[in-house]
Amino acid sequence: MTTVFKSPAAYVQGRGVATEIADHTEHLGDTALLLADEVVLDIVEETIVGSLQEAGLNASSLEFHGEASQQEVDRVGDVAAERGAEIIIGAGGGKAMDTAKAAREATGGSMVSMPTIASTDAPTSALSVMYSEHGEFEEYWFYEQHPDLVLVDTEIIAAAPARFFRSGIADGLATWFEADATNQSHGDTIGGGKPTRAGHQLAQLCYTTLRQHGVSAVDAVETDAVTESVEAVTEANTLLSGLGFESGGLAAAHSVHNGLTQLEATHDATHGEKVNIGTISQLVLEGRDDEYIEDYVQFSRDIELPTTLVDVGLEDPTRDQLDTVAEAACDENETIHNEPFDVTPPMVRDAIRTADSIGRRLSR
């Protein structure tokens, strides 16, 4: 049995570290391309391009169009090649970083993840989640290389809308349940092997960190404050969750998320918000006891994460719609088959319906 643990080469986090980018990228190349959407360029362009130019690098930026799609990857790859970029910096949310990773795969060179929201665990992984131009999940693209650097400025993270921070907590909480299911089933991890003890333990540390610091960290971010709890949760959402899912394994929660993306009504909910419905569904699917599930749902409510289908845009889903979600969640390539028992679409549909019902009862 081969176990595999993989990670980015460097992780740097702290208040104001964006200004130090050149110190951490000097060895990676001389020409850098910053990829970020309009909102994020407004926040980081001056600091990042300015700091790199000051350090003698040739740096420029390119506006990201918002979707991690084949078309966008081709466009960014072409521009990176034209400009001779040796370093591609993806800044913003998961989609910008996933696109930057895919473009680097095409052009070679180095890749830097610079999350400006702690909304997902995308910054650390060696994969991209790919979508159609219309935002439906299509497939995972896997790479040999990880990001060379993950740079997280907690001042920027805390100043961003708290909704993203909450969403990242949901993505991080799921990591533990999914890594533990994969560990029990001796399933394959995303990294391509069996789970290491490191992957499993980091996933657990992610969960305990979020349960211990999540509520006050959200309180802090609501007022744009950086506290030790914000540092702890940012690290959990980004590094611990990233290493935990990639080297610990994914299971039902993310498959339910992927299934939910099939319904357009869910597209306004964030990745993490849909994942939270996936986590509660996974707990139901696994037959956890009432007290355990209710404790999780209550914690979700404490930090204002979705616990019902209405919360992720599904007002009154039909049985057919939920069957579509469940069928997609049970696709043969889905990680739901890392659960330590056989999973079928009717089981998943009924777990989602029950998760919703529990959420509705506890919100009365």
Ligand SMILES: NC(=O)c1ccc[n+]([C@@H]2O[C@H](COP(=O)([O-])OP(=O)(O)OC[C@H]3O[C@@H](n4cnc5c(N)ncnc54)[C@H](O)[C@@H]3O)[C@@H](O)[C@H]2O)c1
């Ligand atoms: N590759 C992986 O390992 C992995 C892991 C988890 C999630 N994902 C993917 O990541 C994507 C979800 O990422 P997301 O939730 O970050 O959404 P996203 O990438 O769509 O970004 C959300 C929005 O946040 C805005 N934004 C970014 N920084 C901001 C700031 N500081 N202030 C204000 N607004 C800011 C952006 O303009 C963008 O509109 C999904 O495609 C998901 O599948 C990938």
Ligand SMILES: [Zn+2]
């Ligand atoms: Zn995720």
